[in-house]
Amino acid sequence: MLRSHNCGELNISNINDSVVLCGWVQRSRDLGGMTFVDLRDRYGITQLAFNMDVNANLCGQARKLGREFVILVRGSVTERSNKNLKMPTGEIEIIVNEIEILNESKTPPFTIEENTDGGEELRMKYRYLDLRRSNVRKNLELRHKMGIETRIYMNSLNFIEIETPVLIKSTPEGARDFVVPSRINPGEFYALPQSPQTFKQLLMVAGYDRYFQIVKCFRDEDLRADRQPEFTQIDCEMAFVNQEDILSTFEGLAKHLFKTIKGIEVKEFPRMSYADAMKYYGNDKPDIRYEMKLVELTEIVKGKDFKVFDDAELVVAISASGCSEYTRKQIDELTDFVKRPQIGSTGLIYLRVNNDGTYKSSVDKFYSEEELKKWAIACNAQKGDLIFVMAGKTEKTQKAMSELRLEMGNRLNLRNPEVFAPLWVVDFPLFEWDEETNRFYAKHHPFTSPKIEDIPLLDSNPVEVRANAYDLVINGVEIGGGSIRIHKKELQNKMLRMLGFSEEDAQNQFGFLMNAFEFGAPPHGGIAFGFDRWCAIFGGSDSIRDYIAFPKNNSGRDVMIDSPSPIAYEQLKELSIKLDK
């Protein structure tokens, strides 16, 4: 190594040691006859000291060093007169006797500091400079540790990591595939996997019984904020298990990560049915760091000539603690919030539970004080609380109220990113009905098993069929999801028929899996975690982009390397394709 030590490790025990350090010039300060340079690397910052009186030539050299120059220095460790006890190296500095400039640097286009002046686009274009910032570096270090600890846990339980192929076959179900033209097989295409789903099921058929993989997956979606065309999953599957085995095994993984990464001992994760999650939180991934549950007022409020409520399928409320003195302006803001097209509510009704015991509502003319009191009791509201009420179609109103609940959670600082509330959501419906296309879709995916006791409902009442499917939710974010799979060919066939696959389509797309089911497929199930998302949650961030070394922007573009980009005509020709713009 060119260096003897890194920039984060020298301390008072190294006094008088001769050392060689390498790193980047973070900043330099001239104080009278002294020049101080902060030398930075991945491990920390060490202060270099130059004395004009002792070595004017060297001090002159130091003064000419620009920001982000890469240098090598030789010197000796000395105790600082002015200690900085906040830094691990803050008690020492290096009396330098030789500088070697390893490479110069132009002035970077933004400051390489935790709080930078660089905008998102500029930082992405110069991502290699952005990655030098200590907060970004910590994110990638966290990610590395998450990977290491995940593998330690999985390996300790006899899971075997098996790489599944990246060049696979396009399937029409789900999101769009990225495809790859085959040169050797003209007119044919590989697809990039949206997940290794069918391969991991084949591994169960092959007897590998405990598989996992940390693996890139791909989805050609219209990118919303914080989606990436390539993302990473912790993909897992087990054989000879029931749902309970999967939940306990992967609750174990989550606890291991909480403990090793965050230093937190977490108790047994609560579980909630999908039905309860929708009823009490309006959301299949509830943030249970705080209560503020949805309360159904439908029965209480009807029959008072208030048409909005009388016509509503659902009238639902939440109670915001200590908010009874919200101003008209604050309430208007929240009304605008729920009326935004993304939420699409038609309005917001409030009820102030005043500190003096009186009630004040936006629908006073329809409801007496006595009646309003019933609302407050139903909501378990206390003096000083503010109740919000919405009405309309059940699912839409629940979802809108969920958004308001989350917004109120933010406003009331109930969503502390350093508090973690994991939750299993279970008993998802097997299907969802799509009004537009007038057909069923698989809520999880077409390989998910219905609950055995609900199989008779498949023909009579499919929407009521519950799946052996489950999600792990942390702080209102879905970290992972999975299911017990179908392992019998007949049931899988029936499922595909219900999802609108013809026999021919099914054979064409999933024939290899159906055939595999005829050669001794064991009962099996699994789960997949969004690795980027989990890292972000543990890092206390909403954005997965901060946890990906080289992310793409919202147009799926890597602005640093300028990709995607046109390719040569000869390349197209070789691939037997042409442009069709």
Added chain:
Amino acid sequence: MLRSHNCGELNISNINDSVVLCGWVQRSRDLGGMTFVDLRDRYGITQLAFNMDVNANLCGQARKLGREFVILVRGSVTERSNKNLKMPTGEIEIIVNEIEILNESKTPPFTIEENTDGGEELRMKYRYLDLRRSNVRKNLELRHKMGIETRIYMNSLNFIEIETPVLIKSTPEGARDFVVPSRINPGEFYALPQSPQTFKQLLMVAGYDRYFQIVKCFRDEDLRADRQPEFTQIDCEMAFVNQEDILSTFEGLAKHLFKTIKGIEVKEFPRMSYADAMKYYGNDKPDIRYEMKLVELTEIVKGKDFKVFDDAELVVAISASGCSEYTRKQIDELTDFVKRPQIGSTGLIYLRVNNDGTYKSSVDKFYSEEELKKWAIACNAQKGDLIFVMAGKTEKTQKAMSELRLEMGNRLNLRNPEVFAPLWVVDFPLFEWDEETNRFYAKHHPFTSPKIEDIPLLDSNPVEVRANAYDLVINGVEIGGGSIRIHKKELQNKMLRMLGFSEEDAQNQFGFLMNAFEFGAPPHGGIAFGFDRWCAIFGGSDSIRDYIAFPKNNSGRDVMIDSPSPIAYEQLKELSIKLDK
């Protein structure tokens, strides 16, 4: 878990335990009143016993179980009368009192045994059954352990695993890229990485100083035997290092894997220059498990009117120990071997060093006994040895002789797959000249640094310039290779110019890297290992395909899932491409 134990763990200490086992029926045998079923899972085989006298009904059920049925049995552990001490479970059997058939199986198309009757193509089509064979399973278990131990070693040295993107940008240098049309950016394409080369260099610029990744890479090559379009690398890079640091760090990795995976303590790896490897082995990846070095006879043999030798640039020999009594037929076979088009030699001359001290050569009429003796002395041949001689252009003749050397190594059983001879080959030339296209190519890649002392030769004598490049070779197989990289923009520019990139091309393809070099790029270098290949070597196999769960065939086709395949017209339309067949 449905089971209480797996099929590999019960032994004499479990006698009388009540157990539940799950697995596949490997085979069943009826012996008079008893039926024995071998139950198999990933962990082993356990014998199940059924007694017609005790429970005729159950025994009848057992007799109907077909091969590869998946069953669950409840029973108790008992000591076998007929012990099989070769199996971990061979001292016990299970007295079954209940069988549950979890799934039936059709008769598999080949036997699920180490030695199977299934041909390659059939096994690939039913890969999920092939993967049940214990030898294939052991290969994937080896691979898993290699991954785990690699990560343990790298993590212990503060390397950080960072995922680089899979959807990147096409570059014309090197092998062909697989490309991915972008739907959102019509007419533009991503490319799949042939390696994360530029990204890992950017990570060095970003200050991450010790990076690694076990990562899929892609090459759209015309597939030769044992190449795969997607393959896995252990990709590594370090900053603030010289070549010696890289060699010792990764010799450490290799030793760690030798020790933890193979249980072998390996001494310091020998090193050999590229020049010596070519001179003494005719090969830049010599198999040094055995000597049989190439000996140059050019000077000794000239001037005796034997035109083949007189005209040759190189006359070179090897001596095969104890082969002097090879028959004419054996020698003819070897002559045919070197004349095959893949090798392309024009002929093979032999010299028998007979046990009686006489010499017998195919060119007796040109060379006296005395002269032949000189050859034998040069070759350090002993009585009983057989010397082979070839002549022609230097490089071609060296390579042909290398092939013969390897063939003789095989014939003489000198290439034991359980003996390991690692070797660093160093001092590669920076360029190679291509006669066909009349230009230089980078021997390693365009980012490789010349040796500092050879930089003056860049203009005057480029072919003599040596690179700071190195390969790790084990048993004649290149396991990995790398180099110290260029980290200065000017030198990188000069290199690209010499490789025929115009300024515009260079900017277009590598502009982001060149720009990055202007912002404080540290000295850096790295290495990448072929993970599939390394697993195969450790497993004692020549074929990487045996170490990949779902490999593709020689046409790049996955015959199990039938990929690549045509895609829908609508998909093409969305991607703004059409077929051009």
